[in-house]
Amino acid sequence: MPLHLHLDPVGGVAGDMFIAAVLDAFPQLADGMQAAIRSAGLPQNIACKLIEHKDHALTGRRFVVGEPDSHTHSGHHPTHEQAVAHEHGHISFATVRSNLTGSTLAEPVKRRAIAIFTLLAQAEAKVHGGTADQITFHEVGSWDSIADIVGAAYLIETLDKHDDSQGTSWSTAPLPLGSGRVKSAHGLLPVPAPATTLLMEGMLVRGDELEGERVTPTGAAILRHLNCSAGIGVHPKRLIASGTGFGTRSLPGISNVLRVLVFEKTEQTHEESRIDHVIALNFEVDDQSAEDLAVGLAHLREVEGVMDVLQIPAFGKKGRMVSHIQILVQPADRDKVIEACFTQTTTIGLRVQSLERQILPRKESAVTAGHYTQRVKTALRPAGIATAKAEMDDLASHANSHAEREALRVAAESIALDKEQSNE
Known part of the structure; x- marks a missing residue:
């Protein structure tokens, strides 16, 4: 049966939390993941382990990549670039990609790991300027982050091939936004960090008044790579397993965990509907002539990503006749269509909703x-x-x-x- 995995970011999302939660649900994948991380270049003298963990309320797992032991001689010597990356946490995206490309990591896992790093590099390039190849990773360049991304890539790829199924699907509950500042190589940055914010665009978020970084850049890149849907949807699924992954921080009054709920999809007959997600843009216009608004809406219908444009006469403030406009948009084209709304109509504000819809075959x-x-x-x-x-x-x-x-x-x-x- 195909699998569906739902992520519940109680405390947040980070690469180590993702790995710990998935392995808590699928412990049989731990050895293969460890081997994959080693084949990607992690030196033997750096500990990489899954440990049991509990806090005041929950039990689960933590994924820990330990510091290297300078007195340990395993016969494995990292490259100069790898050594610099671990010691200083500074490594270029081009070097990371080159190291992964030249490693003995299985090709499908290698492609996923490079894809996740590419998302990070593209976000950093947009924040700091330049191109992805010019980006130097700082915190993300350390061994633990490299192990997190390669380990996540292995788990995602392995689960995607589960039982020769149609592929595993993923969803997530709203992400905790966090607040305050976080230390980085660029100084103090607002939370979420700028690159994380870019990677989280289009995802549902929530605020719970707790300070600190709740979604890390690595965690956000993994979510973006998974292309998670918002929520598990209404189609019946069978809950078959769950896993709990702890982060390194302690949060007041709440467990700092990422939960994963594992569902088995039930057989869907040909007459059943499927779940889709759209963005609804709503606004009113009362100061644009009917003939000019008609022209503007005609242009909006031609914008890529627009699925439908609805115009309804209504009474607005002070009893004025207004045109209520609703536009259904593909989520990926939201920003482009919003810009077109401000260009083609006189509205100075609009409402944005993320909607789930049922679609018949x-x-x-x-x-x-x-x-x-x-x-x-x-x-x-x-x-x-x-x-x-x-x-x-x-x-x-x-x-x-x-x-x-x-x-x-x-x-x-x-x-x-x-x-x-x-x-x-």
């Missing part, structure tokens, strides 16, 4: 009806009932009257439904 096909090629969208409703809807733009170009359009519509939809039933 559907597909679009082309049929030949009345010597015309007509696009028809079919959808599967509960109990396997199929419905069809002919594309009006095609009907309008093929027929000149209501009666002709109606006849063509009925014929095209009937053909599409017959075709759908014959394919079942």
